[in-house]
Amino acid sequence: MSEAAVEPAYPVPMTLSPSRVSSFTSCPMQFRFSSIQKLPEPPGVATTKGTVVHRALELLFVRSGADRTPDSLAIDLATALDEYATHPDYVGLRLDEAGATSFRRECESLIEKYFGMEDPRTVREIGLELWMTADVGNLQLRGIIDRLELDEHGGLVVTDYKTGRAPSGRYEQKSLAGVHFYAFLCEQVFGVVPSKIRLMYLKTGETIETTPSAQSVRFITTRTKAVWAAVERACTTGDFRPNQSNLCNWCSFQQWCPEFNGDPALAETEARAAYEALLAPIPVSLES
Numbered sequence: 001m002s003e004a005a006v007e008p009a010y011p012v013p014m015t016l017s018p019s020r021v022s023s024f025t026s027c028p029m030q031f032r033f034s035s036i037q038k039l040p041e042p043p044g045v046a047t048t049k050g051t052v053v054h055r056a057l058e059l060l061f062v063r064s065g066a067d068r069t070p071d072s073l074a075i076d077l078a079t080a081l082d083e084y085a086t087h088p089d090y091v092g093l094r095l096d097e098a099g100a101t102s103f104r105r106e107c108e109s110l111i112e113k114y115f116g117m118e119d120p121r122t123v124r125e126i127g128l129e130l131w132m133t134a135d136v137g138n139l140q141l142r143g144i145i146d147r148l149e150l151d152e153h154g155g156l157v158v159t160d161y162k163t164g165r166a167p168s169g170r171y172e173q174k175s176l177a178g179v180h181f182y183a184f185l186c187e188q189v190f191g192v193v194p195s196k197i198r199l200m201y202l203k204t205g206e207t208i209e210t211t212p213s214a215q216s217v218r219f220i221t222t223r224t225k226a227v228w229a230a231v232e233r234a235c236t237t238g239d240f241r242p243n244q245s246n247l248c249n250w251c252s253f254q255q256w257c258p259e260f261n262g263d264p265a266l267a268e269t270e271a272r273a274a275y276e277a278l279l280a281p282i283p284v285s286l287e288s
Contacts, residue, residue, distance in 0.1 A: 009238030010036045013231065015133075015140045018181040021227050028234055029242035033253040033267055036235065040275035041252040043089040049103060050163040051089060053110050053202065054146060055080040057161060058128050060120060061147065068120035073111050081107070092278050110163055110202040117205055124150040134188035136221055139228050145182050155195030158182045166201040166208065183212040184220040193217055 013035060024031040033039050059076035060068055081104060084090045095103060127148035134141050147159040160179050179197040187193045199208040234240050242259045254260050256267035
């Protein structure tokens with residue numbers, strides 16, 4: 001008599017993105033909380049600021065080339081801020097008047113740096129916030145390219161905006177891993193490996209560029225398959241081991257992590273309750 005199939009402890013995801021691959025390799029326990037249980041996380045100022053600035057740049061490139069000016073981008077930033085004024089990622093920050101002013105000024109500083117990095121009037125964009133997917137066996141790889149454009153020879157260029165600081169030399173290749181992922185998607189969808197992939201760090205005004213090769217693109221398939229196999233094993237056994245590192249300082253789930261004497265079983269209810277409370281309207285005092 002054959003043995004009965006083992007029921008997985010958690011459902012096995014059938015899609016992976018660069019952020020999910022990075023999440024699992026950095027800390028399987030954090031991956032379980034965010035990607036398997038899909039627990040909500042309180043928004044952070046840095047992440048929300050990046051989202052708003054990305055939206056402003058998307059609006060800039062919807063404009064005709066000649067209209068891509070600093071004044072236009074300032075208008076587009078104001079539009080993006082208005083769009084996000086009622087979004088949970090902004091509301092959940094619970095900013096007071098001073099905090100909201102600081103948030104806006106930091107966004108303005110980032111878009112001011114942008115014009116010192118390139119002239120948007122010369123960019124030949126062919127895709128903005130481009131959603132792309134490719135199948136590798138039964139697994140679907142997916143990602144969003146900030147900007148896809150053509151270089152002077154008609155080659156594809158993948159550009160990714162970053163609102164944090166540029167990494168030091170030892171972490172530069174790790175930061176490019178996600179963009180190599182997008183190069184793989186381009187090869188799968190368009191049949192062409194991009195001529196260049198770029199990371200534009202708006203905070204410091206630095207740009208990191210690299211030229212993907214057939215080998216680097218193939219490595220994405222190999223690495224992703226290996227990560228997905230490890231994810232599948234963890235989902236089957238329920239063994240998502242925490243990996244303590246400096247990243248723990250920014251983890252939304254630290255209080256439920258065994259490395260910090262937390263109980264992972266409580267995260268399902270407590271994390272959701274905490275998020276709902278964060279988005280609840282702030283009581284207005286009737287006292288004069």
